[in-house]
Amino acid sequence: MKTQRQNLNDDNADIDNASIVAAFLGQSTATNPKDHRSGYIAVVGKPNVGKSTLVNALIGHKVAIVSPKPQTTRRRILGILTHPDAQVLFVDTPGVHELRHSLNKVMMREVDQALADSDAILFVADVSHSPTDDDRNVAKRILAAKRPIVLALNKADTVDPRFLVQNVAAYEALVTKAPADPPPYMLTSAVRGDNLEKLLDMVLAVTPLGPPYYPPDQYTDQTERMIVSELIREQAIRNLSHEIPHAIAVLVDEFDERAGGAAYIAATLYVERDSQKGILIGGGGQMLKRIGAAARKNIEAELGRSVFLELWVKVREQWRTNSRTVNEFLAIENNK
Ligand SMILES: Nc1nc2c(ncn2[C@@H]2O[C@H](COP(=O)(O)OP(=O)(O)OP(=O)(O)O)[C@@H](O)[C@H]2O)c(=O)[nH]1
Numbered sequence: 001m002k003t004q005r006q007n008l009n010d011d012n013a014d015i016d017n018a019s020i021v022a023a024f025l026g027q028s029t030a031t032n033p034k035d036h037r038s039g040y041i042a043v044v045g046k047p048n049v050g051k052s053t054l055v056n057a058l059i060g061h062k063v064a065i066v067s068p069k070p071q072t073t074r075r076r077i078l079g080i081l082t083h084p085d086a087q088v089l090f091v092d093t094p095g096v097h098e099l100r101h102s103l104n105k106v107m108m109r110e111v112d113q114a115l116a117d118s119d120a121i122l123f124v125a126d127v128s129h130s131p132t133d134d135d136r137n138v139a140k141r142i143l144a145a146k147r148p149i150v151l152a153l154n155k156a157d158t159v160d161p162r163f164l165v166q167n168v169a170a171y172e173a174l175v176t177k178a179p180a181d182p183p184p185y186m187l188t189s190a191v192r193g194d195n196l197e198k199l200l201d202m203v204l205a206v207t208p209l210g211p212p213y214y215p216p217d218q219y220t221d222q223t224e225r226m227i228v229s230e231l232i233r234e235q236a237i238r239n240l241s242h243e244i245p246h247a248i249a250v251l252v253d254e255f256d257e258r259a260g261g262a263a264y265i266a267a268t269l270y271v272e273r274d275s276q277k278g279i280l281i282g283g284g285g286q287m288l289k290r291i292g293a294a295a296r297k298n299i300e301a302e303l304g305r306s307v308f309l310e311l312w313v314k315v316r317e318q319w320r321t322n323s324r325t326v327n328e329f330l331a332i333e334n335n336k
């Protein structure tokens, strides 16, 4: 009986030794490693359309935090999907919105950088309503990048069937001059998981040929500290209302090992004003306790071990208007 390696050699004399070793290591099991695809897919859209939910659902891991409030994602977040014959590098981005603070400018720079570095673009829109000026602005940016575009018409589970056809046509018109065959869009529900396989097939079709860039078991580029600070910020956003979520930044100060494989984590939540600090802590520390308890549960699930979580609150006045603080708080380096 032939071994797998002999089969590979017999069936395709072109396969070089490096490819066979890569396949053996699990880096690529493509029938022909030369057909392997890999590339960066910028996931772009206006705030709150479900970009992060979609990336998490496609990857099968929580790589980006999600909330019902806009402007949840603040920086580029890599979600890595490794298939036998492809590695798709989804780059989740902040929702495109008007500039105000330094924070918003840095967020938009993250979007521009993701577009510039991309091989193709996954444009995400909310199909439950017709395109707004914000969607048109997103489309303009995306078209300017001159990359292949796949359009995810998300939240299809919430669309009123009476408006479906006209909404779909209006979004399609943002990216194509004439209706194309096959159409460049897919109706999706990131929360229900509807049509995600079909969407992925469309993404794979625009992913260029290339070798895998990351080990097969890696699904994000974020450090544990980044993941932890984001999971804390997620609970702060979810538990607080009005403008406060936008004014919060979270930094992990300590991440130590404890007996029995547990982790001790101390983090600081920064706000801009004393009044916000009071609300974040809450009467008798109730609000901070609630945020901490929920965040700890998620952190434990993510890290797979027990966690002692200690949270602190500090005021850093006007941090969102200071580009140095913004870069520090968002853990962004090399921004001009
Ligand atoms: N019904 C429904 N809700 C969805 C769907 N996808 C996302 N959501 C919800 O929409 C809200 C926003 O989701 P996010 O994934 O945070 O959206 P985003 O585009 O990443 O938002 P920003 O990071 O702020 O730009 C959350 O409450 C999600 O649960 C969907 O397909 N259907």
Ligand SMILES: [Mg+2]
Pocket (backbone or CB within 6 Å): 051, 052, 053, 064, 065, 066, 072, 073, 092, 093, 094, 095
């Ligand atoms: Mg997001």
